[in-house]
Amino acid sequence: MERLNKMKVKNGVVLITYPDSLGGDLEGLQYCMEHYFREQFRGIHILPFFPSTGDRGFAPVCYDQVEPAFGDWEQIRSLERSWEIYCDIMVNHISTESREFQDYLEKGEVSLYREMFLDFEQFWGADYKELPEYSLLYRRKEADPWCLAVLGDGKVKKIWNTFRDTQVDLDVTKEVTKDYLRSTIDQILDRGIAGVRLDAVGYVTKIKGTRCFCVEPQLWDFLEPLNQYFESRGRLMFTEIHARWEMAKKLESHGIWTYDFVLPFLTLHALVSGDARRLVQWLEIAPRNQFTVLDTHDGIGVYDADGWVSREEAEQTIGKVEHCLSYAYKELDQEKKKYWESYQLYGTYYSILGEDTERYLCARAIQLFAPGIPMVYYVGLLAGENDVASMMASEDHRDINRHNFSLEEVAEQVKREPVQRLLKLLAFRNHCPAFDGAIQVQLENDACFSIERQGEEETAVLACDLKKGRFSIHHRKQGVWETVRI
Secondary structure, eight states: OTTGGGTTOOSSOEEEEOTTSBSSSHHHHHHHHHHHOTTTOSEEEEOOOSOBSSGGGTSBSOSSSOOTTTOOHHHHHHHHTTSEEEEEEETTEEETTSHHHHHHHHHGGGOTTGGGBOBHHHHHOTTGGGOGGGGGOOOSSSSOSEEEEEOTTSOEEEEEOSSOTTEEEBOTTSHHHHHHHHHHHHHHHTTTOOEEEEETGGGOOOOTTSOSSSOTTHHHHHHHHHHHHHHHTTOEEEEOOOOOHHHHHHHHHTTOBEEEOSHHHHHHHHHHHOOOHHHHHHHHHSOSSEEEOSOOSSOEESGGGBTTBOHHHHHHHHHHHGGGSGGGTSOOOGGGGSSSTTOEEOSOHHHHTTTOHHHHHHHHHHHHHSSSEEEEEHHHHTTOOOOHHHHHTSSOGGGGGOOOBOHHHHHHHTTSHHHHHHHHHHHHHHHOGGGGSEEEEEEOSSSEEEEEEEOSSEEEEEEEETTTTEEEEEEEETTEEEEEOO
């Protein structure tokens, strides 16, 4: 945690939530935090709370305003008085309704912002489909990654668009884009935000002859100066990249914080198979400068663990839980069920584990003892079950794990046994100083292992039996050992 000590970030549990998912808005979120979760969290990662044109906030119009339906900056400041607040900057794209893109549409080539956006045919050529190198492109949608822009003079341009048509990509190599990003970062940090996640950052490296995804060394040329700037201001920058596990180790070597997207699938595999070996091997070498997750607003990544577990092992694990996944209820594009980068499992972690409270709490205990700082998604916090109705009413399989809880629903959920026990577990992780120290992982046999966290004055040990889906926690304080009752 040496680098962490330089920054305005504490080694405590962080909640991940949409601004309107716990109580309907930011005021409701604060009510829930103060009444139910004060002892469980040191920080809150509020998913995009800016005006947006889609993708549940990830198509930002601007960053200097809070979406009025959620609240205002005063509400953010009110939350900051008790919790460190993290937020997102979408470095790969911006909304088509943004001031900058609208100015480009109106003024065309004389717009001050014209170089912010990538002319797709100028980059590839009009015959791009015939180019062998175009087939290398890593794509996130079935259609070609461009959208049409009609300029004020009547010209029609194809603008690079990796994700949805309301999200136009940015050319981060141009000075105007660099100025835009620096200005955006400054205005966010000036408002007291403790940490910023760079969303979709792997897509900013658009280089011909490559997959245009996480291209090296260009990725480090982009990330390292930004990381240094954040450190100079005492704040944390972290990255969101779904790629094979090697990328997490590279980010670690460059001193850049990221997520442990390998852990969710390895934990699932371990609990489903009863085999701890792959998980233990990963915990021994996993980055230390990372946030751990089991669930997020997206799915559980499979490709992130590719090569750590074999594809045969992955297939066996998925086969045992697929009756709990989104495509058990609703057809999913077959391409998205292949073992490539886009493959994720959609469902709540609690439901995917068969709504087995002991196994679910065991998974959470593993996450909380793993190296790094734990982030807990709001649906997982409330041991939420699959929201099949919401998913069926939308086009997005991810909505199975995005239920919005009213204040009344939160009040009911926190009474449930799995939630009460999880709150005890989170409070222990949040306040025990043993987690500031060293970590040691010990494999007892194929199914049993322990994780020891050794602080200067206290020790905490997690013992897991995956065959039984059971765990125990032992805590040493002032030389006396006790079993922590969860």
